[in-house]
Amino acid sequence: MDLTYTAEEEEFRAGLREWLAKALPALPPKPSPDDWPGRRAYDLGWQRTLYDAGYAGLHWPLDAGGRGATPVQHLIYLEETEKAGAPYVGANFVGLLHAGPTIAAEGTAGQRARWLPPVLRGEEVWCQGFSEPDAGSDLAALRTRAWRDGDDYVVSGSKIWTSHAEVADWCELLVRTDPAAPKHRGISWLAMPMDAPGITVRPLRTLAGPAEFAEVFLDEVRIPVAHRVGAENDGWRVTMVTLSYERGTAFVGEVVACRRVLGELAHAARGNGRWDDPVLRRWLGRLNAEFRALWRLTQWNVSEAGRTGGVPGVGGSVFKLRYSHARQELYDAAAEVLGPEALDLDREWTRDRLMSLSYTIAAGTSQIQRNIVAERILGLPKGR
Amino acid sequence: MDFQLTEDQRALRDGVRALLAGRFGPEPLRAAVARGGRGLDRALWRELGEAGFFSLRLPEADGGAGLGLPEAVLAFEEAGRVLLPGPLVATHLAAGEVPGAATGETVVTAVYGGLVEWLDESDAVRDGAWGPAAGGAADAVPLTSVDPLTPLHRVPGNLPTGPTGRAGPAGRAGPVGSPAPTGPPRPPDPLVTLLTAAEQLGNAARTCETAVQHARTREQFGQPIGAFQAVKHLCAQMLVRVELARAAVYAAAVTADPMDIAAARLLADDAAVRGARDCLQVHGGMGFTWESDVHLYLKRAWVRTRRGGTVTESEELLAADLLAGAGR
Numbered sequence: 001m002d003l004t005y006t007a008e009e010e011e012f013r014a015g016l017r018e019w020l021a022k023a024l025p026a027l028p029p030k031p032s033p034d035d036w037p038g039r040r041a042y043d044l045g046w047q048r049t050l051y052d053a054g055y056a057g058l059h060w061p062l063d064a065g066g067r068g069a070t071p072v073q074h075l076i077y078l079e080e081t082e083k084a085g086a087p088y089v090g091a092n093f094v095g096l097l098h099a100g101p102t103i104a105a106e107g108t109a110g111q112r113a114r115w116l117p118p119v120l121r122g123e124e125v126w127c128q129g130f131s132e133p134d135a136g137s138d139l140a141a142l143r144t145r146a147w148r149d150g151d152d153y154v155v156s157g158s159k160i161w162t163s164h165a166e167v168a169d170w171c172e173l174l175v176r177t178d179p180a181a182p183k184h185r186g187i188s189w190l191a192m193p194m195d196a197p198g199i200t201v202r203p204l205r206t207l208a209g210p211a212e213f214a215e216v217f218l219d220e221v222r223i224p225v226a227h228r229v230g231a232e233n234d235g236w237r238v239t240m241v242t243l244s245y246e247r248g249t250a251f252v253g254e255v256v257a258c259r260r261v262l263g264e265l266a267h268a269a270r271g272n273g274r275w276d277d278p279v280l281r282r283w284l285g286r287l288n289a290e291f292r293a294l295w296r297l298t299q300w301n302v303s304e305a306g307r308t309g310g311v312p313g314v315g316g317s318v319f320k321l322r323y324s325h326a327r328q329e330l331y332d333a334a335a336e337v338l339g340p341e342a343l344d345l346d347r348e349w350t351r352d353r354l355m356s357l358s359y360t361i362a363a364g365t366s367q368i369q370r371n372i373v374a375e376r377i378l379g380l381p382k383g384r
Numbered sequence: 385m386d387f388q389l390t391e392d393q394r395a396l397r398d399g400v401r402a403l404l405a406g407r408f409g410p411e412p413l414r415a416a417v418a419r420g421g422r423g424l425d426r427a428l429w430r431e432l433g434e435a436g437f438f439s440l441r442l443p444e445a446d447g448g449a450g451l452g453l454p455e456a457v458l459a460f461e462e463a464g465r466v467l468l469p470g471p472l473v474a475t476h477l478a479a480g481e482v483p484g485a486a487t488g489e490t491v492v493t494a495v496y497g498g499l500v501e502w503l504d505e506s507d508a509v510r511d512g513a514w515g516p517a518a519g520g521a522a523d524a525v526p527l528t529s530v531d532p533l534t535p536l537h538r539v540p541g542n543l544p545t546g547p548t549g550r551a552g553p554a555g556r557a558g559p560v561g562s563p564a565p566t567g568p569p570r571p572p573d574p575l576v577t578l579l580t581a582a583e584q585l586g587n588a589a590r591t592c593e594t595a596v597q598h599a600r601t602r603e604q605f606g607q608p609i610g611a612f613q614a615v616k617h618l619c620a621q622m623l624v625r626v627e628l629a630r631a632a633v634y635a636a637a638v639t640a641d642p643m644d645i646a647a648a649r650l651l652a653d654d655a656a657v658r659g660a661r662d663c664l665q666v667h668g669g670m671g672f673t674w675e676s677d678v679h680l681y682l683k684r685a686w687v688r689t690r691r692g693g694t695v696t697e698s699e700e701l702l703a704a705d706l707l708a709g710a711g712r
Contacts, residue, residue: 001393001454002386003638009385072385266706275707282696285703289647292702293632296387296644300631303387318627321620370620371613378596378619383611 003299005072013076019053020084027087033210033351040125040167043090047122056120057096064104064116071306075299078253083260088253091164095119095126099172102189106230106238115170115191127168129159129192129216130239136161137368139174140183140236144218146175146190152222153177153190158215161362165201165214168194173223178233187235191227198222208354209345251323252298258330259291261352265330269337280336287333290326294319317369318377324359324366331356387635389458396455400462403435408466413677416469421535424470424491424505433488437463437472438479442486448479453575457582457637464586464656467677467684469533471502473579473691478510495539496576496691500524503537531683574645577692578636581645581652584688585626585633588655591663591681592622599666609666618666622659629655643705646698653695656685 005013028045031038050056059074060066069077089096100119103111118124135141144157155175162171171192178186194201198221203211230238266284269275301315331353335342342350360366374380389397407428416425432438440456442448449455456476463472474494475485484490484507493506500509500521509521524537596619599610609615629651636644660682664671671678689695 001389001634001638003635005385075385263706263709266703270707278700281703282699284706285699285701286650288643288702288706289632289650289698292644292647293628293635293651296635297628297631299385299387299635303385306386307388315627318624321624322628367613367617370617373620373623374610374616378623380596380599380610380616380619381608383607383613383616 005076009072009076012073013080016055016077016080017084019055020080020086023049023053024084024086030087036166036211040091040164043087043092044122044125046087046090047092047096047120049122051121056122057100057116060100060116060120061104064100064112065120066104071302075252075302079256082253082256091125091167092119092122094128094164094168094172095124095170098128099126099170099191102172102238102241103191103229105241106189110226111191111229118169124169125164125167126170126172127162127164127194129162129171129173131161132158133160133215137365139239140187142174142176142187144173144175145179146177146188146223148177148225149222151225153188153225153228155190155192155218155221155223158217160204160215161213162201162216163213165194165216166203166211170194171216174235174239177235181233184236186233187239188232189229189235189238190223191229192221192223196221196223206354207357208351212355251320252302254327255291255294255298255323258327259295261334261349262287262291262330265334265337272337272339274337274339280333283333283336287326287330290322291330294323294326297322315377317364317372320363321366321369321373327359328356387638393455393458396451397458397462400435400437400459401465403431404462404466404468407431408468410677413467413680417532417680421469421529421531421533422505424502426491429470429475429491430488432472433486438476438488439486440476442480446480447486452637453578453640454634454637456579457633460579460582461586461589461633464583465590467533467587467680469502471506473576473583474501474510476579477573477575478508482508482510494576495521495524496572497693498539499690500537500539501534501687504535529687531680531687533680534684534687536687572691572693572697574640574642577649577698578633578640578645580688580691581629581633581636581648584652584656584685585629587681587685587688588622588626588629588652588659591656591659591678592619592626594678594681595619595622595659595663595666615666618662622655622662625651625655625659643702646701649692650695650698650702653685653689657682657689660685 028042031042047056054067055077057064057066058069058077059071062068096119100116103115107115119126130139132142132144135143144155144159146153146155153175155173165171171194173190173192175188175190176186177188180186198219200217200219202215202217204213204215206212262284266275269280269284274280297319301319304315331349334349335353338347338349341347344350375382436449437459439448440451440459441453442450444450460472471491471493475492478492479486482490482492485492490507491502491505492508492510493500493502494510503521503524521537521539524539527536527538529536596610599615599619600608602609610619629648632644632648632651636648660678664678664682667676667678670676692698
């Protein structure tokens, strides 16, 4: 058990800090949450800045254009960028954290050369076409159908909860290529260009106000067979690779962010007198324990990944279960600090409180995560 | 940074586990319950001493193993797993201070939060460094302990206390009759809090395993109850609490930071108490009987929650830490 960083790791941290101190003041102003083209430009601009400085795709393998950084270096990167208040990964989320790592792990050399560099350079945005209206948590029940027609698949169906669909160039799309097979076996993973004819995107307004995701309708969209990643009907396995990335590493930076917010909450409470309420104070103290422990669990999981060298394991579900709940509680505590102002939608913490409601649903509901933990880690029998 | 157990640490953990499995399995546990918390097993205590359980952190020159807090935490986690009875934390912390503690010849207990464990079976009382009642063990009165494996004495409040009160080896009387202290009570010894949290972690891990094993084998409605989501999800939440507590306790052992220790304590208490309750729930009616071991885990977990200062104090400490700039 060692929590100290090596000289090389500290050197990496220092270099990153120094660079961030220079790069962040040069950023353009943040676009409004409703301005999708503005958000795309802002997020891609930051990605390009990272690329030029050599910080893009830090944790990606070298042969995928990344820097092949160790999990610990990646942890330091996420910690320092968040501490410095650097932009969130934003519209690059799917490309950098889902589709990119999946293509890097499962794609052919040609596919890697085509799709990975534009993600790293901040030139192309990806979105995720997994969930469907009747197949959300039961993801494998998806019905979007793909027929072979010469060198193309012809795809019809619809997707839902597709973040960044309005501004995406590519969609990692799950389709059913063999309806006769058991539901997990007849699925394929395709890269769909979002400008293909037959695609209709309808933004969905979230309870927080702005549209964060969209419904995507597919009417005989033609996608080249060459855009399939992995073997035909092997898409479920490929998808599990993607999801393990999502659950394993996607929330690391957010823990750091939550610890920062918690500190701000305490200072705000002292500023407005709420700090004198011992119940609230002790609640914030307990949240401090919670987020300290979540950070330690992050370090534990990252160290484990460093040892096994593989894809993050199902332990990510353990993390996500506790983190998603803790995040919601953090913003409930923020509302206690704000008092009447907690009902003001112009307050950032009020908007964040609304957004936090998605955390126990997105990327697999807490109920699904508990099934995963119970069946795959604890070995309890499958059932209803 | 490699926040995983080293090979040596794994070997140590496995060694302690094997020792305790051979020496304090389910049958000795039942026998100890039958004795009603009388007669601490002195032979076992000496074996623990010989194995280095108490002298683990003493320098090699003083007859110890020269190991650190992470190793001690691993050993205490194992003790917590099997509900090993006795004032383990106090004796461990007395090694090097009280003659015979390191070798297990002397049983040392301590006053924590107005309570003394195993007073009648102990040779010395160490000042638990907590509360105005510390050191007043001479006037302690017995109470009927909720945990059949932890006899308890209550120390009447407002007693004068000694300075830092190192307990003498001569008997159980700590320094009594010294002038009343001025100022606020001293905070709990962070090492008491940490080693207790390690025991709570072992307690929690064990109840999770026990619940899962029961859920796999117990059949109702024609299938193992673990196939029902209601039961499955209870078990999953137990594991989540264990894993988070484990990360917090191990990290606190590495840093020895008071805030890390306070956080570890809150999470480990939570994992132990709620884990034991959930384990009881999974066992249903059987869990509510004396014959099942589940209640022993819950009762011991309750006893341990009184050791490291109150929960409120830990929460206040962590709240003050937020204003001090941590977490920013």
